[in-house]
Structures are given as C-alpha cells and as structure tokens.
Amino acid sequence: MQTPDVNDRSRLLNNPVGDGSATRPVNSYGSAMPSQQKGNEQSALNQILQQTASDIIDVAALDSQSLEHSDYVDRARQYSNRLTVMCNTGRTRSRGWMPAGVAAPQVVLASPPVSPLDVQLVTSMAEHASQSVREMKVKHKEDLVVPFTVP
C-alpha cells in the first residue's frame, strides 16, 4: 500500500525551513558592527556590569550593615508598643460589641414559645402600620410659592 520512498523517516514537508535553501539571516553581531565601535561596545559591557552590580542584593553582605544597639532597642520597644495597642483594640472590638446576655441560655431557649395570639397581634399591628404608611398622602391645600408684595 505504501509507496517505496515513503516510510517513517521520510520528510512530510517538501521544503522545510531549515534545509538551507532559504536565505539565512545576516549575522548582525560580527559583520554588521564596524571594528571602530569596539570601544563603545566595551563601555556598554561595563555599563551592563555596573547595572547588574547595583541591582544585586547581596544577602551575605547584609549582616555587616548592623543596627546601632540603641536603634535596635528603640525599634523593638516601638514595635512591641504598637503590637500591644493593636491587640487591645482588636480584643475590645471583637469582645465589646456583643452584650453578656442571659445567664442560662438553655432555660431561655426551652421556655414556652411565644403564644400564637401574640404572634397574631404583632402580625396584624405590622399590617395595619404598613397599610397606614401606604395610604399616607400629601394633600394640596395652599400654594407652595407665595408671592411677596413688593411696594
């Protein structure tokens, strides 16, 4: 079924890009740069070196920049003060908003439920109130704009 020159190693594309027939891009590093610019190239390299050196954070050298002892003590005190303040405010905020409440929750929860009559009363009162609000209207009686009599 297979033609003799097609096997698993034969190329699927007739003219692949990399087979040399296409024109290669010009090597822009060597030939495009004239030799007189070598000095510039050197300075550019130095610049890159300096840039890299300034960008690097040398972890090993950080130990040498130690704080003054007094500064260290000052900062430690400042941080611990702030921490205390934060803890105190956080606690009062989270503890303070809820009242202490009842002493025996199980007794309160187990006590007889609100009687249906009371529920009915509250429901009907709420209905009346909402109906009253709905029927509230502004009655036009006199002019809003009163002309002043200018002598």
Add this chain to the structure above:
Amino acid sequence: MMQGIDRIPDSAGHIVMKEDGAVVASGGDLENDEVMADQLMRLTRLSLKVLQSSNSSANFRRLSVIWDDFQYVITVSNHRVFVCKRRPDPVV
C-alpha cells in the same frame, strides 16, 4: 460549652456560635449548616445593632423567628449565640 441546649425537648437542631461567627457546636437539622449559621448570625447582629442604636441599655432576651411549623429561638449568653430550632406541638 453546650449548656444543655441539645436536651431541649422539642428541639430539632441547634447551633452555638462565637461572636465572630465561628460555629462552636451544632447538631440535628442544623448540623454543619454553615449557610444557616451565617444567616442567623447576621440576623442576631442586626437585631443587636437596632436595639443598641435605639436604646443603649435595651437588649433582647430571646429572639424568635417563627414559621408555620417550626421556629428558631436565639439567645446570647457569655458572648456566644445559642440557636435552637424547635418544633413545638401545635397549640389548640
């Protein structure tokens, strides 16, 4: 911690929450019901806020959310919110 609220006779479920909303204990219908716990907590917070804004000394003893066949009863004790879902016998 539970203070015996799991032994309320007509209880169908219960939740105990801290005031930050963390569920301390739950059982029955409300077992591990985070959504319901969150809603009940918000309801409790709102009720407390409304009462505190109207009168600083006022507070509710028990908050009942009443449906036709069951009710949630909520109370606050020792900075915790205790909720019990009750199915009381229909009163004739």
